[in-house]
Amino acid sequence: MSDVLIRLADARKKLKILVEDVKKYLQDSSPTTRIESNDYEDMHFFVLNAEPPSELALLVGELIANLRSAIEYRLREIAVNLKNDALTGKEANKIQMRFYASETKFEKSIVRTKLARNAPFYGK
16 A cells, blocks of 8 residues: 555544544533624634543644645655656655645745755855
8 A cells, every 4th residue: 555545544544533523522512603793794603612622633633744744645656757766865855745824934935945946055
């Protein structure tokens, strides 16, 4: 089984567990909803009455990590096919699926990458 399929299978398992855990949490905590309206829109609020268990955050993190890893493995497979040869370690390390907390942080990383590519290389 390829690395991509292994990661996706693990992500599916985590998602199944997450869905069941969220259902149980919602049943146990009895969240409420409310609607507030103004002249332009209706706003629907989902109010949690109990702190979600920390295990939910861990499951979400593991799920995202597996999906990210699957994407990186697939991108590497595509790069190998395009190159018609194995990737060097340096080439493989350049293939990354990054997540950013905001659009601004993403844009700053692009600027840094462009600056680094245009920077002169000094000696060995």
